[in-house]
Each structure stands twice: as C-alpha cells, then as structure tokens.
Amino acid sequence: MNQRLIISIARSLLLARWRQTLVAAIGVTFSIAMFITLLGFMNGLNDMLDDLVLNRTPHIRLFKEIKPNPDQPVNLSESFASSHNFIESVKSSGGRLDIYNSGAVMQAIRADDRALGLAPRVVAPVLYNAGVVDINGIVNGVDVVAEVSLFSFNDYIVAGKAIDLKNIPNSILLGKGVAEKLQADIGETVFVTTSRGEQVPLKVVGFFQTGFMDFDKIQSYTSVETAQKLMGKSANYITDIQIKLKDLNLAPAVAKEYARIFQTDAEDIKSVNAQFETGSFIRSLLSYVVGITLLIVAGFGIYNILNMMIYEKMDSIAILKATGFSGSDVRRIFLSIAVSIGFFGGAVGLAIGLVLSLLIDQIPFNTSALPTITTYPVNYDLVYYVIGITFSIITTFFAGYFPARKASKIDPVVIIRGK
Amino acid sequence: MIRTVLEAKNISKNFHDPVTIQVLDRINFSVNSGEFISVIGKSGCGKSTLLYILSTMDTDYSGDLVIDGQNMREKKEAELARVRNEKIGFVFQFHYLLNEFSVLHNVMLPGLKLGKYSRQEVEHRAMERLKILGIDDQAHKNANQLSGGQKQRVAIARALINDPLIVMGDEPTGNLDKKNSEIVFDIFKELAEVYHQTLLIVTHDQGFAENTHRIIEMEDGRIVS
Numbered sequence: 001m002n003q004r005l006i007i008s009i010a011r012s013l014l015l016a017r018w019r020q021t022l023v024a025a026i027g028v029t030f031s032i033a034m035f036i037t038l039l040g041f042m043n044g045l046n047d048m049l050d051d052l053v054l055n056r057t058p059h060i061r062l063f064k065e066i067k068p069n070p071d072q073p074v075n076l077s078e079s080f081a082s083s084h085n086f087i088e089s090v091k092s093s094g095g096r097l098d099i100y101n102s103g104a105v106m107q108a109i110r111a112d113d114r115a116l117g118l119a120p121r122v123v124a125p126v127l128y129n130a131g132v133v134d135i136n137g138i139v140n141g142v143d144v145v146a147e148v149s150l151f152s153f154n155d156y157i158v159a160g161k162a163i164d165l166k167n168i169p170n171s172i173l174l175g176k177g178v179a180e181k182l183q184a185d186i187g188e189t190v191f192v193t194t195s196r197g198e199q200v201p202l203k204v205v206g207f208f209q210t211g212f213m214d215f216d217k218i219q220s221y222t223s224v225e226t227a228q229k230l231m232g233k234s235a236n237y238i239t240d241i242q243i244k245l246k247d248l249n250l251a252p253a254v255a256k257e258y259a260r261i262f263q264t265d266a267e268d269i270k271s272v273n274a275q276f277e278t279g280s281f282i283r284s285l286l287s288y289v290v291g292i293t294l295l296i297v298a299g300f301g302i303y304n305i306l307n308m309m310i311y312e313k314m315d316s317i318a319i320l321k322a323t324g325f326s327g328s329d330v331r332r333i334f335l336s337i338a339v340s341i342g343f344f345g346g347a348v349g350l351a352i353g354l355v356l357s358l359l360i361d362q363i364p365f366n367t368s369a370l371p372t373i374t375t376y377p378v379n380y381d382l383v384y385y386v387i388g389i390t391f392s393i394i395t396t397f398f399a400g401y402f403p404a405r406k407a408s409k410i411d412p413v414v415i416i417r418g419k
Numbered sequence: 420m421i422r423t424v425l426e427a428k429n430i431s432k433n434f435h436d437p438v439t440i441q442v443l444d445r446i447n448f449s450v451n452s453g454e455f456i457s458v459i460g461k462s463g464c465g466k467s468t469l470l471y472i473l474s475t476m477d478t479d480y481s482g483d484l485v486i487d488g489q490n491m492r493e494k495k496e497a498e499l500a501r502v503r504n505e506k507i508g509f510v511f512q513f514h515y516l517l518n519e520f521s522v523l524h525n526v527m528l529p530g531l532k533l534g535k536y537s538r539q540e541v542e543h544r545a546m547e548r549l550k551i552l553g554i555d556d557q558a559h560k561n562a563n564q565l566s567g568g569q570k571q572r573v574a575i576a577r578a579l580i581n582d583p584l585i586v587m588g589d590e591p592t593g594n595l596d597k598k599n600s601e602i603v604f605d606i607f608k609e610l611a612e613v614y615h616q617t618l619l620i621v622t623h624d625q626g627f628a629e630n631t632h633r634i635i636e637m638e639d640g641r642i643v644s
Contacts, residue, residue, distance in 0.1 A: 002532070002534060005528075005531045005532060009528075012517075012519040012520055013519055015519070016518070016519040315513075315515055316515075316517050316519075318515065319515035319516075319517070320528075321476070321500065322474070322476060322503065322509050322511075322515075323503065323504060323509065323528065323529040323532070323577065324500050324501065324503045324504020324505070324529055324532050324533070325500060325504075325532060326496060326497040326500035326501070327496055327497070327500075328497060329500070329532075411476075412476050413471045413476050413477045416471075416511055416513075416515070416589075417467065417471070
C-alpha cells in the first residue's frame with residue numbers, strides 16, 4: 001500500500017513536469033541507444049575479425065624447419081661439459097621437410113581429447129606455366145573435408161566448389177591472383193612444373209581469395225595425394241599438421257608438449273597472433289567507455305532536473321512531511337522518479353539501439369578479405385542489452401540519490417514558517 | 420469521557436543564531452479531549468514556535484511532550500511522522516495543497532499513507548469530509564482552480580481525514596478575508612461542538628479567540644493566562 005502510494009505520488013510529480021521529464025529521459029534514451037549500437041557494431045566487427053583470424057588459423061601448426069642442429073657433437077662430449085663452447089659457422093643439416101612418422105603422429109593427436117581435429121598439409125613449391133613465362137608458386141595439398149569443417153575453408157572460395165578437389169583427380173583450386181596471371185577459367189587445364197622438373201596438367205575447379213594479395217598471387221590448393229605426386233613422394237609425406245583444439249587457451253602448452261613428443265617445430269596461435277586479442281580488447285573497452293560516458297552525462301542531466309524539481313516542490317515536500325510522510329518516504333518518492341526515468345528512457349534506448357543496429361546491418365560492406373560478408377557485421381548479443389538497462393538504472397539511481405537525500409532532509413518547519 | 424490528549428511539560432527552546440535567545444521558557448499546559456483552545460499573543464511571543472514543537476515537527480527543544488500518553492522525546496523521525504499522520508491534523512496559514520492532484524486526492528493522501536482503510540473507503544471518507552465542509556461539488560477539480568477560502572476548507576478536510584486526536588492550526592484565517600474567515604471559524608466551531616473534535620489554534624485575531632472555549636495567552640515565551 002505504502003509503496004503503491006509512493007509510486008503514484010512519484011508518477012503525478014513526473015507527469016506534472018512532463019517536459020523536463022522528457023528531456024531527462026531523452027538523455028538516457030540517447031546514451032543507451034548509442035551504447036547498444038556501438039557495442040553491437042564493435043563486437044560485430046570483433047567477431048568478424050575473430051572469424052578472419054582465429055577460426056581460419058590452426059591453433060597449433062606442426063612443421064619441420066630447416067635450421068642448424070642445436071645439439072652439436074662438442075656439447076655431447078663429457079670432457080667439455082663444464083666449459084662454454086663456441087662453434088662458428090654452423091650450417092643447417094638434414095634438409096627433410098616432412099614430419100617424421102607422420103601417420104603415427106596424426107593417430108596420436110586424433111586420440112588426444114584436447115584436440116578437436118587436425119588437417120594434414122603437403123606444401124609443394126612449383127612453377128605455374130603461363131605460355132613462355134613461369135611464375136613461382138606454391139601448391140598446398142589439403143584434406144578438403146577437414147579444412148572445411150575445422151578452418152572455414154569454404155569462406156575463401158569465390159568460384160567453384162572446394163569439395164571438387166577431392167572428387168576430381170588432379171584438380172587445382174587457384175588463388176585469385178594466380179588465376180588472373182594465368183588467365184585460367186574453371187574447367188580449363190593449367191600446367192605446373194614441379195621441383196623435380198616434371199610438367200603436370202591440373203584441372204581448375206575453382207578460385208579462392210583470402211584477402212592477402214601476396215598470398216593469393218602465389219598459392220593454390222590441391223588434394224594431399226596430388227601434392228604428394230607432384231613432389232614424387234610416398235603417401236606418408238606430410239609437411240604440416242594443423243591442429244584445432246577444443247580450448248584455444250591451451251594452445252601454447254599443448255604446442256610445447258607436441259614439439260617435444262613428436263620432435264617437430266610447433267607454432268601456436270597465441271604467440272603468432274598476440275597483438276590480435278589486444279586489438280579486440282581495446283575496441284570493446286573503447287565502446288564501453290563511450291557508452292558509460294554518455295550515461296554519466298545523462299545522469300548529470302537527471303541530477304539537475306531533480307534538483308530543480310525539489311526546489312520547486314519544497315512546499316509539497318513540506319506538507320507531505322507535515323501530514324505524516326517520513327524522510328525515507330520522501331526519499332523513495334524522488335528515487336522512484338529518477339529510476340523510472342532511467343528505466344523507461346533506457347527501455348526506449350534499447351529499442352532505438354536495436355533499430356540502429358538493424359540499420360547498420362543493412363549497409364553494404366564489401367571487403368576482399370571476406371567474400372562471404374556483404375553488409376556491416378552487427379552482434380545482437382542479449383548481454384549488451386542487459387548491461388545497458390542495468391547501467392541506465394544504476395546511473396539514474398545515483399543521479400537521483402543525492403537530490404532525494406536532500407529532499408528527505410528538508411525541514412518542514414523552515415518551509416512552512418518561511419511563508 | 421474526558422481525557423488528556425496532549426501535555427507539555429517544562430518545554431523550553433532557544434534560538435542560537437546569531438546570539439542565544441530564549442523563545443520558550445518552561446511551558447506547561449495540557450489539552451483535554453473536546454477542547455477548543457486558541458493561543459494568542461503578540462507577534463514574536465513564541466506561539467507559532469510552541470505549536471511546531473507540539474506538532475512534533477520541531478524536535479529541537481528541552482522538556483517533554485506527551486501525546487496520547489506517549490512521550491515524543493524517545494521517538495525517531497519515522498515514528499514521529501507516523502504520529503503526525505495518525506493523531507494530528509494541520510491547518511496552516513497557507514493551504515499547501517498539491518497542485519498535481521485533484522481536491523479529492525489531496526484530502527485522501529494522508530489517509531492513503533495511514534493505510535488503515537482501503538482506497539475505496541478512504542475516498543468515501545474524504546467525500547464525507549468535503550460534504551461537511553460544503554465543497555463536495557469541487558472534489559474533482561484541480562487544487563489550483565479553487566478560491567482561497569475553498570482551498571483552506573480543503574486543507575481542513577485533509578486535516579480531518581484520519582480522525583485525528585487533535586487538529587492544530589497556525590493562523591488558519593490569517594490569509595482570508597472577513598467572510599471566509601467567518602466561514603472557517605464556523606467550521607471549527609461546528610467541529611468542536613457537533614463532532615467534539617479537539618482543536619488547538621494559534622491566532623492573533625482577538626475576535627476569533629474570544630469565541631473559543633479556552634484562551635492561552637503568551638508573552639515573551641511564557642504563558643501568562
């Protein structure tokens with residue numbers, strides 16, 4: 001009963017000053033709308049970039065690098081164990097580019113339940129034959145099914161179908177840049193010269209575009225088997241194993257472990273793309289800061305309006321107190337006013353934010369990096385809406401708290417005798 | 420049955436700004452139920468100050484104030500608000516109606532705050548009181564559409580809504596012309612004689628005071644008669 005009475009008094013005071021109320025509410029509405037729009041848009045972009053980098057990059061890549069052997073014979077000798085050995089002009093040895101015992105390695109990784117899956121690769125350096133000119137290039141032999149399911153391989157494909165690599169023998173998926181240089185169309189045959197000097201005809205089944213020009217000018221894809229044939233190697237010749245983990249955060253630790261167990265080099269996504277997460281974090285932080293700043297400005301607006309209202313309503317407050325409303329009742333009346341401005345202003349702000357997000361979602365956005373995206377990305381996560389309405393209520397509560405406390409402390413005797 | 424409604428025991432009050440001045444000096448008196456009392460005195464003799472102490476709104480005094488057998492000194496702010504709501508009705512020189520509400524709603528507010536009756540009952544009781552005061556036809560108008568005399572009558576109705584033990588008035592006719600003053604006085608008189616309402620009215624209107632049952636005269640912070 002008391003609460004209902006307080007709310008009904010708050011509502012009457014609000015409606016009696018509806019123009020001021022509206023201005024205050026518009027401040028909140030505007031800031032919440034901007035907050036939602038900004039966060040939705042920023043996080044949409046973040047997700048897109050996550051997609052670009054995180055989803056398409058293996059969490060761990062196992063490969064063999066040609067480098068000098070760190071275990072030189074002198075280090076193994078017991079007589080020099082306590083001395084500091086300097087060896088100059090150490091040369092790389094053992095030019096093997098494939099992973100030792102790749103079949104067993106892959107089996108072991110498949111059995112590891114931290115790993116979501118793996119995709120083997122065979123990297124074959126070739127020359128593309130364009131009439132009299134040869135162009136340097138690299139053909140990657142890939143397991144198409146694994147690449148599609150683990151690394152969104154289909155997102156790159158701008159023409160043709162990736163699965164044809166598997167279905168059509170001796171087929172090739174050309175980088176957009178390579179295809180332009182070779183003037184090759186789907187269904188045509190291109191010739192590549194392998195490192196062994198053989199000329200091999202391959203059928204073009206499609207084009208891909210990653211957005212990295214240098215990459216698209218050099219690379220193309222074929223099946224693992226075809227690549228092995230190009231290299232003249234057997235079926236266990238695998239140069240890279242790309243692994244996707246269930247939990248991205250385990251990547252550095254698991255990479256180290258695999259490098260030790262399988263005697264290969266290992267790279268993890270965190271060390272390779274360390275700057276990436278920082279970028280995402282800064283973008284989110286910026287949108288929160290802008291949103292909260294807007295809300296605080298709106299909060300000051302509410303504070304001002306409530307203060308003015310209290311000066312205008314001194315008499316009303318005095319008589320309410322004289323007729324039996326306690327200080328805390330008066331405080332609750334003014335807090336109700338503030339919080340309801342926050343709640344309704346915020347709710348309308350959420351709706352406007354959603355509409356703005358939907359509008360942004362319609363704006364065309366073409367980027368060569370992401371052929372499958374045609375409009376600006378927007379994230380509609382409910383969390384931002386919950387944060388938005390919570391912030392608006394909290395800010396208005398604090399904006400209302402001090403004026404309300406002042407109102408609750410008004411001495412009715414001073415007001416009434418002052419007349 | 421006559422009982423003591425309000426009792427002032429040795430109430431003193433000093434103003435400290437800028438120098439200490441004693442405004443009330445050991446005031447002792449009591450009010451019995453059904454009495455119609457007026458407090459008179461020259462301007463500045465402390466009669467209004469006394470009234471605000473008796474009304475529990477001013478708590479800065481020494482001595483004891485007993486209302487309905489309860490000492491007000493030990494009570495907290497919220498409890499005093501409750502006492503004002505339940506046991507005291509106020510009529511001020513200025514009407515203090517809330518312009519945001521209708522006349523009826525203004526009268527109902529203290530009743531709704533009390534929470535003793537349902538909303539319908541409070542509304543019914545408010546209409547009854549407006550009828551006694553002859554302004555029930557104005558009930559649904561906004562408070563600022565009424566004349567000064569009508570507003571004061573609404574304020575009286577508001578004071579009566581919770582059947583208070585005592586109605587206190589601070590110069591209730593001070594702002595009114597002769598005709599309206601007479602109407603308001605007649606209302607008080609009727610309340611006292613027909614409804615046996617206890618009334619304690621501060622006034623400087625000698626004519627008004629002479630028609631009440633008992634006159635308390637003050638001078639320089641003391642009761643002289």
